[in-house]
Amino acid sequence: MFQERKTAMTAKRLKQPNSRHCFVCGVENPVGLQLKIYQIEEGVIETTYTAPEHFQGYPGVLHGGIIATLLDEISGRAHMGDPSQPRFMYTGKLEVIYRRNVPIGQPLRIVGKKLENRGRAAQGWAGIYDEKGNLLAEGTTLLFDIPPHLLPLKDLEELGWKVYPD
Numbered sequence: 001m002f003q004e005r006k007t008a009m010t011a012k013r014l015k016q017p018n019s020r021h022c023f024v025c026g027v028e029n030p031v032g033l034q035l036k037i038y039q040i041e042e043g044v045i046e047t048t049y050t051a052p053e054h055f056q057g058y059p060g061v062l063h064g065g066i067i068a069t070l071l072d073e074i075s076g077r078a079h080m081g082d083p084s085q086p087r088f089m090y091t092g093k094l095e096v097i098y099r100r101n102v103p104i105g106q107p108l109r110i111v112g113k114k115l116e117n118r119g120r121a122a123q124g125w126a127g128i129y130d131e132k133g134n135l136l137a138e139g140t141t142l143l144f145d146i147p148p149h150l151l152p153l154k155d156l157e158e159l160g161w162k163v164y165p166d
């Protein structure tokens with residue numbers, strides 16, 4: 001089902017960069033989630049993920065901390081924009097609503113959306129859906145631009161920050 005959606009959206013899909021070591025997007029992080037994230041329209045991104053058994057809390061149910069991690073990254077990345085001039089933001093606050101159990105071992109679709117901008121702060125939203133399109137969990141974030149002196153933009157490629165071909 002997700003594959004069909006992917007094909008239909010290929011024309012508009014723009015892959016976001018990955019990093020080397022980030023827990024969610026690090027391509028060389030052996031214990032990370034290694035997500036591939038795509039912008040499907042301005043300010044809207046998506047990824048798919050099937051959680052392995054070792055991330056369970058209750059039997060068959062994805063641990064809430066991992067759910068929060070997914071929502072955190074995907075809501076923040078919705079603000080990232082043009083890969084050549086990425087907007088990097090810290091999360092200052094994350095509010096999660098756990099609506100239904102998020103299952104282990106079944107494909108999930110995670111969507112992130114930009115909400116309002118307020119100068120150096122912004123709000124983001126992310127939702128985790130099952131294959132039938134049910135919203136299982138959602139999160140809103142309050143994000144802050146990372147101060148420029150902490151952002152070694154010239155070193156991004158060295159940090160492994162680039163678009164990796166599928």
Ligand SMILES: CCCCCCCCCCCCCCCC(=O)SCCNC(=O)CCNC(=O)[C@H](O)C(C)(C)COP(=O)(O)OP(=O)(O)OC[C@H]1O[C@@H](n2cnc3c(N)ncnc32)[C@H](O)[C@@H]1OP(=O)(O)O
Pocket residue numbers: 019022025072073076088089090091092093142144150151152156159161
């Ligand atoms: C380097 C490039 C590498 C690239 C390659 C790797 C890439 C890898 C992938 C990237 C994707 C990762 C995505 C994961 C997302 C995280 O995991 S980020 C990590 C977790 N977050 C943090 O560590 C942030 C820690 N906190 C902070 O640094 C600071 O508290 C903050 C959030 C920047 C805010 O500090 P500040 O700028 O000094 O804020 P301040 O001036 O005191 O307050 C401004 C206003 O905001 C309010 N405020 C401040 N903090 C908060 C808060 N937490 N909640 C609510 N309101 C707040 C204040 O009350 C104030 O409001 P007003 O009084 O103006 O009404």
